[in-house]
Amino acid sequence: MEKYSSDSLDKLSGILDYREADLLADFATRSTDGIRRFSEKGLASDYRQNFAVDVDRILHSMAYTRYIDKTQVFYLIKNDHITHRMLHVQLVSRVARTIGRFLGLNEDLIEAIAIGHDIGHPPFGHDGERILSKICTSFNIGGFHHNVQSVHFLEKVERKGRGWNLCLQTLDGILCHDGEIHNLRVEPISGKKFSDLESEIEHKKSGDPVSLIPMSLEGCVVRFSDTVSYIGRDIEDAIRLGLINRSELPQESMSRLGDTNGKIVYSLVTDILLNSSGKPYVSFSPEVSDALKLLKKFNYDRIYMNPVVKKELSKIERLFKEMFSRFLDDITEKRISSPVFKNFIDGMSDDYMAGHCPAEVIRDFIAGMTDQYFLRQSPEALRPRPISL
Known part of the structure; x- marks a missing residue:
């Protein structure tokens, strides 16, 4: 070259x-x-x-x-x-x-x-x-x-x-x-x-x-x-x-x-x-x-x-609320096996962690999810069903 x-x-x-x-x-x-x-x-x-x-x-x-x-x-x-x-x-x-x-x-x-x-x-x-x-x-x-x-x-x-x-x-x-x-x-x-x-x-x-x-x-x-x-x-x-x-x-x-x-x-x-x-x-x-x-x-x-x-929107809203609360509790209880630790917090800079409260961390984690990743974090029985047209 x-x-x-x-x-x-x-x-x-x-x-x-x-x-x-x-x-x-x-x-x-x-x-x-x-x-x-x-x-x-x-x-x-x-x-x-x-x-x-x-x-x-x-x-x-x-x-x-x-x-x-x-x-x-x-x-x-x-x-x-x-x-x-x-x-x-x-x-x-x-x-x-x-x-x-x-x-x-x-x-x-x-x-x-x-x-x-x-x-x-x-x-x-x-x-x-x-x-x-x-x-x-x-x-x-x-x-x-x-x-x-x-x-x-x-x-x-x-x-x-x-x-x-x-x-x-x-x-x-x-x-x-x-x-x-x-x-x-x-x-x-x-x-x-x-x-x-x-x-x-x-x-x-x-x-x-x-x-x-x-x-x-x-x-x-x-x-x-x-x-x-x-x-x-x-x-x-x-x-x-x-x-x-x-x-x-x-x-x-x-x-x-x-x-x-x-x-x-x-x-x-x-x-x-x-x-x-x-x-x-x-x-x-x-x-x-x-x-x-x-x-x-x-x-x-x-x-x-x-x-x-x-028609599946109410289920999606329920999952958002449940997920936010669950991950927030994981941070509070320091459950390091949680996806929020393994897939987001681990390796994050000290400046980021010092500048964001737990709720802001969860916001950033969820906002970055793809549709399918979001669904995989949810209990299968609660997931919305595919819409047939």
Whole structure:
């Protein structure tokens, strides 16, 4: 294998920086602008640019690996062709990088935010999130929010509590990605610091009203792309499972966006490009925004709240509560044979253990579980049954 001198690697890195200066739009984030909590000796001689390093670190994280068995929308349904969390984040990444390329933005930063944005999702998707949030609130450790947990995992849980020391711009984009909130336009708030990130996290956990706006256009693009990626895909999954028929889709939305996932994605991406190119914000047109808002309501009423996919939810909630209490008791009684010790606490850094009360440790352990691992920790007689459609 050919070896390169440090001078030649520095030159390669410099070429990329100069290329960015020539190619990126005025509103784009330069890789040289990346801010980390602390400097690393190894990065000083690394030829990769800042946000490319973040992409690599997220890709190689244990939490990213667990995307493979985490629910997107439909759980307990045996179908190899419905979307799971792993595919969703890849779809978000692809859509966002396509938009970013046309807008002249930093595609490495976009990719880092996109692939990391759902790292903190617990098992069983948004239903699991709501259940875990109620439990966390009852233990006075703040509400549970997957975007907050994503940042927490990458900063304080991964690598046995050492975290990945990712750039502020990456973490901020992950925190502010919320695609469930409908926006016509989002304009970034530049100049944030790590103290702002921490303040926003605390307000969110406390339930205070807080508007999470990304500090970068790249973060805004990922936020819009989250919606673009799931809205039509969830419809196709629901049709495949027989929950809805294509003919039931709202005509007002279909006439503007199309009636298949491919058409919907293309329409939304095209509209974003036409209304955001050369602008310091990311935006839909009012007409497309209204059509999308109507389609979101349809998805919520007919898919996400469909009683057919909720029929085992009470059992899942019971298991969450039972598991949280059981593992909390294991910590209190120091039962080192418990999975919470063997599969989570053992090897954790002193800083992590000193900075987290037992309930927070259990929160982090359960939030990191895949659907199947969660079920394996539960008594077989109490497990929910597969849903047949």
